[in-house]
Amino acid sequence: xKIALLGHGNVxxxxxxxxxxxxxxxxxxxxxxxxLVKDESEATDExxxxxxxxxxxxxxxxxxxxxxxxxFPFVCISKALNMKKHVVTSNKKVMATYYDELVNLAKxxxxxxxxxxSVGGGIPVMSNIRHTKxxxxxxxxSGIFNGTTNFILDKMTKEGKCFNDVLTKAQKxxxxxxxxxDDIDGHDVRxxxxxxxxxxxxxxxxxDDITTFxxxxxxxxxxxxxxxxxxxxxxxxxxxxxxxxxQVFVLPEYITNNDTLAHIPSNLNCIVFKSxxxxxxxYIGQGAGTFPTAHAVVQDIVSLLNNEDLTIxxxxxxxxxxxxxxxxxxxxxxxxxxxxxxxxxKIDSDVIITEPIDLFKLKDLMEKTEDKKMxxxxxxx
Amino acid sequence: xKIALLGHGNVxxxxxxxxxxxxxxxxxxxxxxxxLVKDESEATDExxxxxxxxxxxxxxxxxxxxxxxxxFPFVCISKALNMKKHVVTSNKKVMATYYDELVNLAKxxxxxxxxxxSVGGGIPVMSNIRHTKxxxxxxxxSGIFNGTTNFILDKMTKEGKCFNDVLTKAQKxxxxxxxxxDDIDGHDVRxxxxxxxxxxxxxxxxxDDITTFxxxxxxxxxxxxxxxxxxxxxxxxxxxxxxxxxQVFVLPEYITNNDTLAHIPSNLNCIVFKSxxxxxxxYIGQGAGTFPTAHAVVQDIVSLLNNEDLTIxxxxxxxxxxxxxxxxxxxxxxxxxxxxxxxxxKIDSDVIITEPIDLFKLKDLMEKTEDKKMxxxxxxx
Numbered sequence: 192x193k194i195a196l197l198g199h200g201n202v203x204x205x206x207x208x209x210x211x212x213x214x215x216x217x218x219x220x221x222x223x224x225x226x227l228v229k230d231e232s233e234a235t236d237e238x239x240x241x242x243x244x245x246x247x248x249x250x251x252x253x254x255x256x257x258x259x260x261x262x263f264p265f266v267c268i269s270k271a272l273n274m275k276k277h278v279v280t281s282n283k284k285v286m287a288t289y290y291d292e293l294v295n296l297a298k299x300x301x302x303x304x305x306x307x308x309s310v311g312g313g314i315p316v317m318s319n320i321r322h323t324k325x326x327x328x329x330x331x332x333s334g335i336f337n338g339t340t341n342f343i344l345d346k347m348t349k350e351g352k353c354f355n356d357v358l359t360k361a362q363k364x365x366x367x368x369x370x371x372x373d374d375i376d377g378h379d380v381r382x383x384x385x386x387x388x389x390x391x392x393x394x395x396x397x398x399d400d401i402t403t404f405x406x407x408x409x410x411x412x413x414x415x416x417x418x419x420x421x422x423x424x425x426x427x428x429x430x431x432x433x434x435x436x437x438q439v440f441v442l443p444e445y446i447t448n449n450d451t452l453a454h455i456p457s458n459l460n461c462i463v464f465k466s467x468x469x470x471x472x473x474y475i476g477q478g479a480g481t482f483p484t485a486h487a488v489v490q491d492i493v494s495l496l497n498n499e500d501l502t503i504x505x506x507x508x509x510x511x512x513x514x515x516x517x518x519x520x521x522x523x524x525x526x527x528x529x530x531x532x533x534x535x536x537k538i539d540s541d542v543i544i545t546e547p548i549d550l551f552k553l554k555d556l557m558e559k560t561e562d563k564k565m566x567x568x569x570x571x572x
Numbered sequence: 573x574k575i576a577l578l579g580h581g582n583v584x585x586x587x588x589x590x591x592x593x594x595x596x597x598x599x600x601x602x603x604x605x606x607x608l609v610k611d612e613s614e615a616t617d618e619x620x621x622x623x624x625x626x627x628x629x630x631x632x633x634x635x636x637x638x639x640x641x642x643x644f645p646f647v648c649i650s651k652a653l654n655m656k657k658h659v660v661t662s663n664k665k666v667m668a669t670y671y672d673e674l675v676n677l678a679k680x681x682x683x684x685x686x687x688x689x690s691v692g693g694g695i696p697v698m699s700n701i702r703h704t705k706x707x708x709x710x711x712x713x714s715g716i717f718n719g720t721t722n723f724i725l726d727k728m729t730k731e732g733k734c735f736n737d738v739l740t741k742a743q744k745x746x747x748x749x750x751x752x753x754d755d756i757d758g759h760d761v762r763x764x765x766x767x768x769x770x771x772x773x774x775x776x777x778x779x780d781d782i783t784t785f786x787x788x789x790x791x792x793x794x795x796x797x798x799x800x801x802x803x804x805x806x807x808x809x810x811x812x813x814x815x816x817x818x819q820v821f822v823l824p825e826y827i828t829n830n831d832t833l834a835h836i837p838s839n840l841n842c843i844v845f846k847s848x849x850x851x852x853x854x855y856i857g858q859g860a861g862t863f864p865t866a867h868a869v870v871q872d873i874v875s876l877l878n879n880e881d882l883t884i885x886x887x888x889x890x891x892x893x894x895x896x897x898x899x900x901x902x903x904x905x906x907x908x909x910x911x912x913x914x915x916x917x918k919i920d921s922d923v924i925i926t927e928p929i930d931l932f933k934l935k936d937l938m939e940k941t942e943d944k945k946m947x948x949x950x951x952x953x
Contacts, residue, residue, distance in 0.1 A: 209707065209849065217706045313850040315703060322696060325598045325874045326590065326867055451856060454835040468590065468867035469694040469857060475832060476853035486707055486849035493706045500878075 192496050195225040195246040195276075197267055198258035199233065202281050202308065205485025206255060210492075217493045224251060227258075227267075243267050247274055253495055255488060256280040265289055272296045272304065279491040281308030281484050284373075287382035291395045294505045303501040305491045310383045311336065311460050313483025314476040318490065320390045321501075323466055329391045331465040333429045336383040338458035338478040339367040339374040340406050340426045345456055347414045348423060354409055366458050366479070376405035377426065377441040384428040387462070388439050392432065393504035400511035402440040402550045408566045409443065413523060416538070417445045423453040424568060436512040440550055443568035445521065517547040519572060524565035529556050536572070544572055573877050576606040576627040576657075578648055579639035580614065583662050583689065586866025587636060591873075598874045605632060608639075608648075624648050628655055634876055636869060637661040646670055653677045653685065660872040662689030662865050665754075668763035672776045675886045684882040686872045691764045692717065692841050694864025695857040699871065701771045704847055710772045712846040714810045717764040719839035719859040720748040720755040721787050721807045726837055728795045729804060735790055747839050747860070757786035758807065758822040765809040768843070769820050773813065774885035781892035783821040783931045789947045790824065794904060797919070798826045804834040805949060812897070818890050819897040821931055824949035826902065898928040900953065905946035910937050917953070925953055 194210070196203055207226065213219045225246040226239045233239070240246050247254065247270060254271035256278060258264045264285045269292075271278050278297065280286060286293065286306045297304040307317045323329060335341050339361055346357040358375070361367035373379045381403045388396045406426050417424045422445035430439040446453040451473060455461040460478030465471050477483035494501060519535055523542045533556070536544040545553075553567060575591070577584055588607065594600045606627040607620045614620070621627050628635065628651060635652035637659060639645045645666045650673075652659050659678065661667060667674065667687050678685040688698045704710060716722050720742055727738040739756070742748035754760045762784045769777045787807050798805045803826035811820040827834040832854060836842040841859030846852050858864035875882060900916055904923045914937070917925040926934075934948060 205849075214709065215705070215707060314853060315700060318703060319696060319700070322699060322871065324596070326596060326870045328595065448835075449837060451832060451835055451837070454829075454832055456830060456832070468586075468863040470864065472695060472855070472857035474853070474855060477851055482849040483851065489707045490703065497881075 192221050192252045192492065193250050194221060194223045194492065195227070195248070195251045195254045196223050197227040197243070197246060197254065197256045199226055199228050200257065200259065201481045202484045202488065203257035205481040206257060206488050209485055209489050217496060218489065220496055221492060224248065243270060247271060247276065251276055253277045253279060253492055255492065256282055257488065258282065261285055261288060268293060268304070269296060272300050272302060275300045275302055277302045277495050278304040279488055279495070280304070280306050281488050282306070283309035283379070283382040283386060287385040287398050290385070290389060291505060294395070294503050303495060304503070305494065305501050306386065307491045308484045308487035310386050311462050311474070312476065312478040312480060313486050314460060314462060314474045314478065315487070315490065316387065316462050316474065317390055318494070319474060320387070320464070323464065323469070327466040327468045329464050329466045331429070331431045332387055332391060332463060333427055333452070334462035335425055335452065335455050335460050336380045336428045336462065336478065337374055337426060338460055339371065341455060341460070342366050342458040344406065344409070344414070344424055344426065347409070347411065348418065351411065353411060375407045377403040380426060380428040380441040384430060384439050384441060388430045388437065389505065390503070391430065392437065392509055393507040394509040395505040396437070396439060396509070396511055400439070400513070402513045402554065404442045404567060406443050408564050410566070412542070413521070413566050413568065416521060416542070420445065420572060421448045422446055423448060425452060425455070427452070431516070433515060436510045438513050438516040439511050440513055440516065445568055445570045447571070513550045515549070517549050518569045519547055520545045520553055521568045521570045522565070524560050524562045526560040526562050529559045544570060573602050573633045573873065574631050575602060575604045575873065576608065576629070576632045576635045577604050578608040578624070578627060578635065578637045578645070580607055580609050580620070581638065581640065582862045583865045583869065584638035586862040587638060587869050590866055590870050598877060599870065601877055602873060605629065624651060628652060628657065632657055634658045634660060634873055636873065637663055638869065639663065642666055642669060649674060649685070650677060653681050653683060656681045656683055658683045658876050659685040660869055660876070661685070661687050662869050663687070664690035664760070664763040664767060668766040668779050671766070671770060672886060675776070675884050679883070684876060685884070686875065686882050687767065688872045689865045689868035691767050692843050692855070693857065693859040693861060694867050695841060695843060695855045695859065696868070696871065697768065697843050697855065698771055699875070700855060701768070701845070704845065704850070708847040708849045710845050710847045712810070712812045713768055713772060713844060714808055714833070715843035716806055716833065716836050716841050717761045717809045717843065717859065718755055718807060719841055720752065722836060722841070723747050723839040725787065725790070725795070725805055725807065728790070728792065729799065732792065734792065756788045758784040761807060761809040761822040765811060765820050765822060769811045769818065770886065771884070772811065773818065773890055774888040775890040776886040777818070777820060777890070777892055781820070781894070783894045783935065785823045785948060787824050789945050791947070793923070794902070794947050794949065797902060797923070801826065801953060802829045803827055804829060806833060806836070808833070814896060817893040819894050820892050821894055821897065826949055826951045828952070894931045896930070898930050899950045900928055901926045901934055902949045902951045903946070905941050905943045907941040907943050910940045925951060
């Protein structure tokens with residue numbers, strides 16, 4: 192199989208390293224013919240080209256997109272699909288944003304688009320969803336989908352360090368981007384939950400309907416509250432199938448220490464599925480990083496090489512209805528008066544546990560406080 | 573695909589339930605034509621037969637062995653393979669004991685023998701090993717392979733209950749056999765480590781070379797030692813590839829509470845792989861039970877239906893050499909004098925931590941004590 196690799200950053204470099212070194216019999220069947228980089232300054236190899244059209248030669252079978260970003264990758268992927276080339280991408284943002292467009296374009300052209308590396312890095316999330324669905328119905332998923340925020344919360348919990356210090360450390364270690372907004376505001380998890388839900392339920396969820404809360408404002412007091420209540424604060428993505436629709440949201444939650452999720456350390460990810468036969472199955476591993484993600488990308492390429500049935504169903508019409516999801520919430524704000532009708536338990540002058548309310552109500556009350564430093568988290572006290 | 577199901581106990585009943593109900597498009601292609609049961613008293617269905625030869629009709633494609641036991645399943649599986657029928661089994665004991673015989677017999681007859689349900693119940697251990705190996709090299713595995721002993725150790729740790737009380741409870745809940753020897757003496761884990769090692773390294777390990785220690789003699793003092801040292805006692809199976817050979821053994825170990833393995837609750841299993849690209853990946857789920865194991869069996873059948881390459885390589889010659897594995901050990905015995913030359917730290921009148929010694933030395937010293945109540949565990953203090 193002849194491959195055009197778009198992008199030679201962290202993931203792209205890992206992909207070319209694994210394929211060029213050809214350690215297994217499957218990989219020996221693969222050959223990278225073109226590598227798209229920005230310009231001459233990035234060219235380290237005679238395969239490198241600087242224009243997408245130069246990368247999409249007639250004899251290319253698979254286009255591997257590791258560019259990052261949104262608009263340019265979308266253009267490149269669309270071109271590749273229209274030229275009837277299979278596409279492998281680790282780009283969660285472009286997949287979650289343009290799911291129907293890209294999946295339908297692939298179908299129209301009789302090729303596949305797959306994206307194992309876009310969720311859970313090296314954890315074989317997508318292949319295990321496909322595998323489980325052959326026999327079983329998945330009714331819910333949950334998990335730690337973002338390594339950066341898990342690293343931050345874990346360090347704050349175990350070492351008592353403050354948010355900004357740990358974020359700086361995460362950036363130094365390469366776990367966090369220089370602009371960490373997508374991680375700490377929960378958007379990275381939102382993209383991943385969208386893709387996970389789409390695969391689990393053969394649907395195309397509306398990304399904007401995934402209610403999202405982040406951890407940008409978390410402080411040591413919030414962390415300590417969990418420790419005092421045999422729980423650990425984690426940023427969780429969840430999808431739950433109800434009779435009529437699904438609930439999908441991103442929310443910091445106090446996870447009871449009896450649950451394995453509470454003990455996922457450092458920058459690891461853990462994705463949990465609930466299905467009829469298997470009850471609960473969890474997958475833990477590196478959620479990002481050059482070689483784990485590159486491994487996932489190469490697995491996708493091998494699946495194409497093996498001619499596996501990788502068709503994606505996106506026709507199951509399912510709406511997200513988070514109005515039906517009710518929970519108690521930990522709320523810390525200087526302006527608690529807006530929550531006065533919903534107090535289950537007063538914890539401190541600026542902290543309460545709410546009565547069970549839905550996610551829309553919570554968002555609504557949060558906006559009313561106009562408190563940019565407030566923090567909320569799901570809690571099951 | 574037409575199936576003969578051998579055995580209609582816990583797992584067999586789950587398999588017939590899942591297939592007869594045909595919930596997915598894959599399962600709709602499957603049909604159970606014959607079910608082998610002991611005699612008329614077990615017959616609840618017109619498909620039931622009482623003799624293996626009546627089950628192996630010409631039009632049967634796949635024989636599914638869920639009998640349990642050793643000799644009779646071996647005879648049945650051999651017959652089926654010789655009649656050029658694919659075999660799916662959840663029987664770890666027969667597979668680990670007769671690995672080469674059965675794998676070679678399948679090859680000779682141009683059919684497959686697969687056994688996803690034999691390790692980790694509903695956890696897709698074998699399919700993920702096959703998947704990972706397409707791209708990566710697995711250098712080590714470890715994990716909690718036995719739900720019964722994890723249930724016992726977890727209850728002793730969290731509720732301070734004594735071994736025998738928890739064992740009785742586990743038996744009532746159906747987690748433990750009436751004869752629990754295979755579980756509590758570590759043999760169940762030994763079979764599973766043998767099969768896991770075989771698949772990971774394309775070899776056929778000698779079952780007898782897997783050094784095995786159990787938890788039959790564990791008491792509250794041993795549990796408490798872990799708690800005092802931020803560790804949790806777990807029964808662990810391990811396989812480690814060294815330059816020349818492998819180390820494979822079953823051993824109670826004090827796992828540091830920073831490790832997810834320390835927090836696997838109740839009767840769950842957790843299997844961990846270390847590979848070059850992925851670093852550490854862990855799979856957690858139900859390690860036994862009717863529907864999880866039946867799910868794994870049906871997954872194997874679907875893999876055969878899909879004509880996947882399920883050939884097993886067993887020609888990689890690898891010896892187990894546990895002589896090279898050294899560790900400190902927690903040793904509790906009334907006869908500590910035999911360990912007097914190997915003391916790293918004295919803990920109590922009947923408890924020491926040894927200097928690093930190898931597993932053979934440990935076995936040797938244990939035999940010398942002639943203390944049937946003694947307990948040993950790996951420790952990394």
